Amino acid sequence: MSTLSRLTRNHANHAVPPxxxxxxxxxxxxxxxxxxxxxxxxxxxxIIHGLGAVRGITAIFCGGLIxxxxxMLTMTVGARSKLTTYAITQFAYGRTGARVVNLVLSITLFGWYGVTAMLFGQACQRAVLxxxxxxxxxxxxxxxxxxxxxxxxxxxxxxxxxxxxxxVPLMLAALFAxxxxxxxxxxxxxxAAVPGNSDSRLSSMGMAISAVVGTFMVGVTIVADMSRFSRRPRDSVVAALGSYGSFSMLILVMAGIPILVTGEKDLMRTLYEFGLGTPALIIMIFATWTTNTSNLYSASLSIAQALPFARDWxxxxxxxVAGTVLALSGVMVHFVDFLLLLGITVPPIAGIYMVDFFVLRRGRYQLQALDGAPAFNIPAFIAWALAVAxxxxxxxxxxxxxxxxxxDAIVCAAxxxxxxxxLAGRRFDAVQKSATQNNALSVDRINR
Structure with missing residues (x-):
């Protein structure tokens, strides 16, 4: 393996090495x-504008708990299997069926890459000006x-x-400033005494919690792409608590507090008004940089499933390059509504593969076991369609x-x-048993 290939390998089609x-x-x-x-x-x-400080912070952290x-569950799947989200979906949806799932995921992530690249350009242009x-x-x-x-x-x-x-430390320091x-x-x-605004789109506790969960749920669905690098399954608990359970929600709170004083929803503009132009520039550059690398990384892993012989880099x-061309063309502005529509199709994917991993296969995800599995797992697609509806x-x-x-989508899908x-248990058990036996025979031949 060349040095470039070794440094740029993403382990898209196999488990992460120790x-x-x-x-x-x-x-x-x-x-x-x-x-x-x-x-x-x-x-x-x-959220802070609509509910006020106390109720707004409560809503944000309630969403964080969910x-x-x-x-913790989706990250544990990645931590125990050491596989990408897109490899994981093959167990629930079948090898060929998973390609349909991966297509939806890759379009969603690829589209958000283009949108974020465009937002980055606009924010940088304004900051420099x-x-x-x-x-x-x-x-x-x-x-x-x-x-x-x-x-x-x-x-x-x-x-x-x-x-x-x-x-992350630089951005947190700028927000604290x-x-x-x-x-x-x-x-x-x-x-704390500043009241909420009843005219806001998020003026109820339920709507605010829903907005928090909906905004981050796509990321939670594909977070196995990151958690597969965990040394131990319990690292998933640490990672979940250290991100969604604390700092990720604290960021929403810190971004919302200034609006109580200024009435301005644009945090970057607020920072400029406080004379914090340099912190604003740091946040803006790194915020879009870290987010979009994740979008592109996960989209690339998905594409790699369809092109297993292509080099990762x-x-x-x-x-x-393709995402950049789309961002430069300006078409991403019209793509956002489509991306939001796709967003409701992603969370059910997590509900299905969590049940498949924890309940049906009881934590046994080995790629060799897919050899005897059907190309399409029809029950998974039925559950997915119902959950999207x-x-x-x-x-x-x-x-x-x-x-x-x-x-609602995750619960329904699961x-x-x-x-x-x-209901199809006998057939599924037979396939699982056959795959396990075939895998055992293969291991036995190798040992001999």
């Missing part, structure tokens, strides 16, 4: 880096940002993890189970899949 596994704290840093993003800042501001509980009174072309900022993102992603999880170790500036002029009591560069109805408040569409697989 020498590349890390602890839960380092995985948590990566997830927090992904969570610090411009849309998340806007979400925090909307995300943490779900993430505000700080230095220089009006450079938008295309140059988009292209420069994409180069940073693609180069980082080419070198895989290790590069993303090192970027997070550098960027903003909060410190606010508290210099206003006490905590004054901030070639897939990443090609996907990055429930999510769509729930988002329009026609059918409400938990009041949170993403959670229950439907479990029931349908139990």
């Amino acid at each position: 020498d590349e596994q890390v602890g839960g704290v380092r995985i948590a840093l990566v997830i927090v880096g992904v969570a610090i993003t411009l849309p998340a800042f806007l979400l925090g501001a909307e 995300l943490t509980a779900t993430a 505000e700080l230095f009174a220089i009006d450079w072309p938008l295309a140059g900022f988009i292209a420069a940002g994409s180069v940073l993102m693609v180069v980082t992603t080419v070198f895989g999880f290790r590069a993303i993890e090192k970027l997070s170790r550098l960027s 903003c909060i410190y500036s606010v508290l210099q002029h206003h006490s905590l009591g004054e901030l 070639v897939i990443t560069v090609t996907a990055g 429930v999510a769509a109805l729930s988002s329009k408040q026609v059918l409400v189970i938990t009041t949170i569409p993403a959670c 229950l439907c899949y479990l029931v349908s697989m139990r």
